[in-house]
Structures are given as structure tokens and as C-alpha cells.
Amino acid sequence: MKRFNLIALLFAVLLAFTPDTALAEIGGLTKCSESPAFNKRLTSSVKKLEQRKALYDSETPQALALQQQINQTKARFEKYGRSDLLCGTDGLPHLIADGRWSHAAEFILPGFGFIYISGWIGWVGRKYIRAVSTTANPSESEIIINVPLALKIMATGYIWPISAWQDLISGDLVAPKDEVTVSPR
Template sequence: MKRFNLIALLCLVFLAFAPDQASADIGGLTKCSDSPAFTKRLNASVKKLEQRKNLYEADSPPALALDQQIERTKARFDKYSRSDLLCGQDGLPHLIADGRWSHAAEFIIPGFGFIYISGWIGWVGRKYIRAVSNTKNPAESEIIINVPLALKIMTTGYIWPISAWQELISGDLVAPKDEITVSPR
């Protein structure tokens, strides 16, 4: 547990000191704040929303909702222009998935996050099925979920990589070959 917390802390420190500069050395991409197509796309989006807003009275609920949407659109484009994302000729931000550490925040880190969360869900499901298989009616426990048990398992599931490694080392993660059925050929 302490080892996992130390690894998590080191990852956070690594992310905190990641370089801030985006380099536009990838074919035809420029920083979004410098891209004329990006600015043109922002202006077109805002103009379209303002044209829709003109169809309604000034203080009507649809006009107010469109005002909020215009502000959200401007905030989104502002966030993209302040980030290190690179835009193409179409004015849209592009994610760089070539493995460079300078673009880790765009694809690698979210990819690891996805794998971690997917593994957490799978590990908790596996652990729950193993826990309810010892009950009187395991099929019913799979259909009608025992919520207190599931929540208990979920709260301990965040350390699934360590638990999986320990089970792999102990031989409990993988079934022995003599327990695996093979169809006759």
C-alpha cells in the first residue's frame, strides 16, 4: 500500500514538471492560438449562435440559453488556444499519438488512465464474482447485487495492479492447465 502511494506521488510530481511548450514540428500543424483557421472556426461558431439568438426576444429563455452557449463556446476555444494543442488546416485541435513525451498529456497519460480504470472495473467484478460464488445461491447473487459487499470490494479495488501482481506470483491469478477444458478435435 505504501509502495503504491509512493508510485502515485512520483507520477504526480512527474506530471507537475512536464514541459509546457508545444512544438509544431509535426507536419502542417500549428499552435491553436496562432492558427487562422482556428480563429475563423471560433468566429463562425459564435456568428451562427448569434444568428439563432436574433430569432428570439432579448430576454426570452431561448435567447438566454443561447447567450450561455455562446459563452461556453468562447471559453472552450479560449481553453484550446491557451493549451499546448496543435491545430491543423481545418482549425481543429489534433492529438499527437506518436509516443513523444512532449505530447504525453494528449494521449499516453489518458490511455494509461483508461487502462487503469478498466482494470479496476474488471478486477472488482472478478473479485465480486469470486466472493459470491461461495454463497448458497451464487447465480442469484450475480443477478441481485449485494450492494454492501460490492461497495466494500470497490473501495479496495484501486490497488488492483498490486493485487494482480501478488496473485500472479502466488499462482492464484491463472488456472492450472489441468483445470482448463479443451474440446476434443
């Protein structure tokens, strides 16, 4: 548990010290708030919605829905403009996935998050299958989920990297070679 807390602290420190400015020397990209194409895209999107809104009376549900959509569009563009995302000549934000720490929030950190969550799901599933395999009817326990047992396992699954490492070291993670079937070819 101490290792997990140390790793979490390390990631928090790395996030705290990532630079806040976008580096625009990447393939001709510019910061979205400074991109003329980005601002043009905002103007044209809002203009199209306002033209559609003009077809309805101001208090009709259609006009109110279009006004809400206009507000959401403006808020989305404003959020992109305030962020460090870089826009291309098409006016759309581009994600930089080249491993630079200045763009870690765009791809690296969500990638680690995906790996962590998918590992959590896989580890909990593995642990559940192993737990129900000792019951009287394991096939039925795989189909009809034992919810209290599954929730208990899910609640402890967040430390899956440590548990997986311990199982790897102890030899419990990988089956021995004599238990693995091999094709006769």
C-alpha cells in the same frame, strides 16, 4: 501499499516535469492560439449563433439560451487557445498519439487512466464473483447484488495492480492447465 505510493509519486514527478510548450513540427500543425483557421472557426461559430439570436427578442428564453451557447463557445475556444493543443489547417485541435512526453497529457495519461479504471472494474468484478461463489446460492448472488459486500470490495479495489501481481506470483490468478478445457480438435 508502499509500492503503490512510490508509483503514484513517480507519475506525479513525471507530470510535473513535462514541458509546457507545444512542439509544432508535427505534420504542419500549429498551436491553436496562433492558427488562423482556428480563429476563423471561432468567428464563424459565434456569428452563426448571433444571427440565430437576432431572430428573437433579447429577453426571451430562446435568446438567453443562445447567448449562453455563445458564451460557452467562446470559453471553449479560449480554453483550447490557452492549452498546448495543436490545430490543423481545418482549425480543429488534433491529439498527438506518438508517445512524446510533451504530448503525454493528450493521449498517454488518459490511456493509462482508462486502463487503470477498467482494470479496477474487472478486478472488483472478479473478486465479487469469487466472494459470492461460496454462498448458498451463487447464481442468485450474481443477479441480485449484495451491495454492502460489493461496496467493501470496490473500496479496496484501487490497489488492483498490486493485488493482481501478488496473485500472479502466488499462482492464484491463472488456472492450472489441467483445469482448462481444450477442444478435441
